[in-house]
Amino acid sequence: MKTAQEILNNPFMNKGTAFTMEERKALNLIGALPPTVQTLEEQVERTYKQFCKKANNQEKRIYLMTLFNTNRILFYALMAQHVVEFMPIVYDPVVADAIRQYDELFMKPQDAGFLSIDHPEDIETSLINAAGGRDIRLIVVTDAEAILGIGDWGVNGVAISIGKLMVYTAAAGINPDNVLPLVLDVGTNNKQLLDNPLYLGNRHERVRGQAYYDFVDKFVTTAEKLFPHLYLHWEDFGRPNAAAILKKYQEKITTFNDDIQGTGIVALAGILGALNISKEKYTDQKVMIFGAGTAGAGIAHQIFEEFMQQGLSEEEARKHIYLVDKQGLLFEDTNDLTEAQKPFVRQRSEFENSASLATLYNAVKAIHPSVLIGTSTQPGKFSEEVVKEMATAVKRPIIFPLSNPTELAEAKAEDLIRWTDGHALVATGIPSAPVEYKGVTYNIGQANNALMYPGLGLGVIASTAKVVNQTLLSAAAHALGGIVNSDQPGAAVLPPVDKLTEFSEHLAIVVAQNAIQQGITKKKINNAQEAVRQMKWLPKYTE
Template sequence: MTEKGFNVLNNPFVNKGTAFTEQERKDLSLEGLLPPFVQTLDQQVEQTYAQYQKRDSDLAKRIFLMDIFNENRVLFFKLFSEHVNEFMPVVYDPTIADTIENYSRLFVDPQNAAYLSIYDQDNIEKTLKNAAGDRDIKLIVVTDGEGILGIGDWGLQGVDISVGKLMVYTAAAGIDPKSVLPVVLDVGTNNQKLLDDDLYLGNHENRATGDKYYNFVDKFVDIAEKTFPNMYLHFEDFGRSNAANILNKYKDKILTFNDDIQGTGIITLAGILGSLNISKQKLTDQVYVSFGAGTAGAGILKRIFDAMVEEGLSEEEAKKRFYMVDKQGLLFTDTEGLTPEQEPFARDRSEFDNADQLTDLASVVKEVHPTILVGTSTQPGAFTKEIVTEMAAHTERPIIFPLSNPTKLAEATANDLIKWTDGKALVATGVPAGPINYNGVDYNIGQANNALVYPGLGLGALAVNAKLLSDGMINRAAHSLGGIVDPEQPGAAVLPPVTKLDQFSLTVAEGVADQAIKENLSDSTDAKSAVEDFKWEPKY
């Protein structure tokens, strides 16, 4: 095989496999290197989908799809786009959790990721350039693997979340796969199982912390920004003690986004607005309990708080409507170990006669009668029947979102929540669920997963080359998801279905782009055509 032909067949960004035409085969030195019959993309899709269906577990299905991804991006994304609903839980959450836990052992291909080691900082620029090749990188998803979903510290193996999130960007919002780069910052791991494993592919060292850690992150951001100007930098699954710090440091300087804080905040606000659309209630009347006030929990709460203030409450009035519950129970101003994000929402002990007893979720629910309960605690089954029925006893349509991922960590199942509340609960889950048939009604369960918004948000910001991602743009995204579901339908979902992901990603993108223009964060003039022009489609 000539080097030219070999390079073409081994480059997933240009490879078409059996779809290379006779002329292309001549031009690219591929004569005789493929079976003679020239297939169409549709035929390739049909054939690969049939093979996919023969795999009998989700993990086997994912591994098969990743082979296609490694060989031919156009084919992979065409196939994905035709089966979005079916593929999302296989390619992405929850199956991706299995591949992250077993990454080193399952490893066959680096999937064009950039692996940056804290012990090799002189090579950051080289690595980014090597990984990009001649591609113009517009979008990076970076993780340091410390807080992967709810499964914790997986070190370098977290790189799969960067790859997975980027696949969703393309499938949902048509971000050109040639323009993306998954990155992992290998700063060590505190996962003893990995440290003890000879086959673990990352640095066998404990996590770097403090200045050493932050200097490395700074260096990466600085070099990435210089190497790829006009790039959108998405941070994913950093640990609780770093995620918000990093976001606060860069959000007013560069076009950057933290998915767990901001993306989850947007989708949860959208789900709450969808719920209130069904129950015909006002946001400013709600009482909100956050269970698991970490990166996502605090990020969501702040977004809902800001929305209440926007709807007319003073900050002081709004604060009274929020309660944070974490490991310590209800968070008080004198609770030890509050994070900077928890501090503003901690309550004064003097507000309660029984403050000392408010040490768990059950007692807090009994005391404050929430109308909204959002779980980001990683504690499976924490929303017990007792807690849920107590909540439902004091509010007509309790809004209950068990958001912890993957499936095994959810605070409750949608099925139990519908059953325990006699169909009254307005439910959204982090991973796909339902529909649930109860007493003759099909309850459609919304998926409050940031995957429903981050692709459109990124597309909108990139399409108009926005300078920053502002609060206004984020807010606009949260308000873009309404109007798709008919709230009068019995059992209506609180969020639009994943089957329409590509359509509403476009709506989100146009809203976000338009907002950037309005805020003078972009030189573009027409959001709609900018988004249209930026969008990539899987075709030869």
């Protein structure tokens, strides 16, 4: 029999004031709690009032993390009622401040695992200890080299994995007892951390090359052995490592990289949603992506794969995609091309004056894309001049300034609507208020990866899919893009984040059904809807 303290200190077991008198007697909790027995609903009301009293977002986050460490069911019952309000607190953007202050604020590891490249012999022991005997179905792992907006933060980046899993559970109902946040501590090149006496990670620069990949491989092999039903989600790895890791494992295990694939799927879903509104064909589109880093190249790849899903050859599909980076339009002879960029470079012979295409405006003028996507983090680059030039040749231009936070966005939604006289189909990377223009309310979709990855993950886990292949991702994108109300004037190209829990289940069912149809499940599943509903967890107390 566990002691009262062991029960009350275990967030998976603790009910706090909701323990009934019968439970208190059976578990030796008499006298260890105030005498009043509360319902979960009463606890949610009380904790939300406490949350609202916190002075700023950082204090609100600390409060929520304390609740998470204390009572997992109460935390998720509370978050379920306030998903839109809480997501920026537990994840982006407030998580960035939590990462910066991780060493100073550290009190409890929040059931995360820490794997050190200095001790690869401890990987199996570390995973077993972190799992604590739980049936782990989902791992979110980071090496924290490329945390969006703030870069390399070493072991502090574990907060990213923790936050991501909170969204998985809150949005899609993945059982928190089945998840494990991890950080691969391979060192850091952040001098601020290395010089900080409070820093909790390995005090050396990042390990590169074969030693790094051997460490990653040992982690993957060990995790697959220990957790046979595992879905492995990679988060915020550096550009070269992210692509190399995904390429190595994506056809061997059930795995997914949100920065490469998730961003791409959401952008693709936005395009499909826009085309549902404009009634135009996908295969008629010319796509220009401004900012050809991990996110931009990942979007290009998903769009390219969709062209092939819709019947184009590889050669034909590539002709529809143009990458523009700091050097301008990327050509076959552009210096320092990454492996992810090379499939989409252009030939100089395609243009009369290729040297002039070093600016975004000139590239838009020469190509007249029907879709313009920004992942550049260069504010204001989708200028009035650029947008009006695009609109001269395109009736319903699809324009997605996806960079965030707000100060890094390529354009504001209201400007895009005004500059195109209401014809632009817009999604942004940040939350954007509806735009009133000439008597129409234009709702602006947010291309937030949270629209996709929770439902995708639930569908993959419920179906026991062996791999996350392109057909599966395409089905997910079409399901998300198909939710838009295409007949409503000013309709958004993506569903709203405040409906996240509703459409995540729909998305999961579509994904599970597609996996079943493809025959890529580890075990026989007859009914996708039933499989998803059986897997879905709800934050409710049981005796």
